[in-house]
Amino acid sequence: MEEIYLDNAATTPMSPKVIDVVTEEMKNDFGNASSTYELGRKARHVVDQARSKVAKAINAKDNEIIFTSGGSESNNTAIFGTAHSRSDIGKRIITTKIEHPSVLQPMMQLEREGFDVVYLNVDETGHISLEELKKNLTPETILVSIMAVNNEIGTINPIAEIGEIVAKSNAYFHVDAVQGLGNIDIDVAKMKIDLLSSSAHKINGPKFLGFLYEKADVKLPPLVYGGEQETKRRAGTENVPGIAGLGEAVSEIAEVDKQKLQEKYHHFQKIILTELDQAKIAYQVNGGLGENVSHHILNLRIDGISTTLLQANLDLAGFAVSGGSACTAGSLEPSHVLCACFGKKSPRVLESIRISFGRYTTDEEITSFAQQLVKTAQKVQKKEK
Secondary structure, three states: OOOOEEEEOOOOOHHHHHHHHHHHHHOOOOOOOEEEEEEEHHHHHHHHHHHHHHHHHOOHHHHHEEEEEEEHHHHHHHHHHHHHHHHOOOOEEEEEOOHHHHHHHHHHHHOOOOOOEEEEEOOOOOOOOHHHHHHHOOOOOEEEEOEEEEEOOEOOHHHHHOOOOHHHOOOEEEEEEOOEEOOOOOOOOOOOOOOOEEEEHHOOOOOEEEEEEEEOOOOOOOOOOOOHHHHHOOOOOHHHHHHHHHHHHHHHHHOOOOOHHHHHHHHHHHHHHHHHHHOOOOOOEEOOOOOEEEOOOEEEEEEOOOOOHHEEEEEEOOOEEOOOOOOOOOOOOHHHHHHHHHHOOHHHOOOOOEEEOOOOHHHHHHHHHHHHHHHHHHHHHHHHH
16 A cells, blocks of 8 residues: 655655765765865865855855754754843743744743743734734843744744844844745845744755754854854764755755745645535634645644544555644644644644645645545544444
């Protein structure tokens, strides 16, 4: 049985060209990029080329890009670095209730250290109130951390508008763009972003590799100490093949028309929902289907069927979907995102699945999935009557 993969918000398959680039670098440029002899210089050149590709994709300068082990490290570096280096200015930090755990858990730790963290509410589509943000911005606010695209329901935040608001304050503006890069256009200069995190494996690149954009006039202490790599901003011997793969992945996704990609994903959503409508399956969409949502994610509640039961049945039929964030997949707790949107007592928090598309997803796969989803829903609902 061939499995159809529809969990691209969790990770994506590496593109063929990325695999070729990583393989070639593993064979040919194995030198330490910090060494001064020829093999080291060749490796350094590869790292520098990749850094330029990443910087160009988000309209940054080359020296503003720091390579990391992934989005989680980048988020931790931005949050802890800002908090610990700017505590003399103030101890207020603003974020939202639906951030990724690699943002929320550092925030909880900072609260234990005495910081005042404000968690902005969201509406049923996952959007914050800009007025609430303005109201909570004080002269003591040192950081605002808000994700570009939510990883469970696809909400797109008005990053440019938020950037304008934060730029008038003392705070740094940090954006978790792990789900945003590759799905929406990002320009750190136009959006007035001070810090931005992203990850390679969400854009058909290698795992355990990411980057942090740190604006030139933002000087944060490193999270990892031990060496002078990344101009003393992130210790550790550079993963040259992985960095080359990240550079290639970013270059590929930068050439993709994001509007056309969103139209393709919206088309996939319509195929699934039309099949459910025709079969008269009761469902709700979590997060909405409008303009301010990235259509690579479709979060659905099928009435009366638990997340675990629906996911397990689809898995047995050969379809890989998620119950929410991959980072909380082993948890018995309901989705904090759905709880924030609909309340802890809403049936949606225990009866929803996340379907997420990628560049290589096909119409045939979506049609096959939609038909199987209907069959599974009908079978399970019949048993439970």
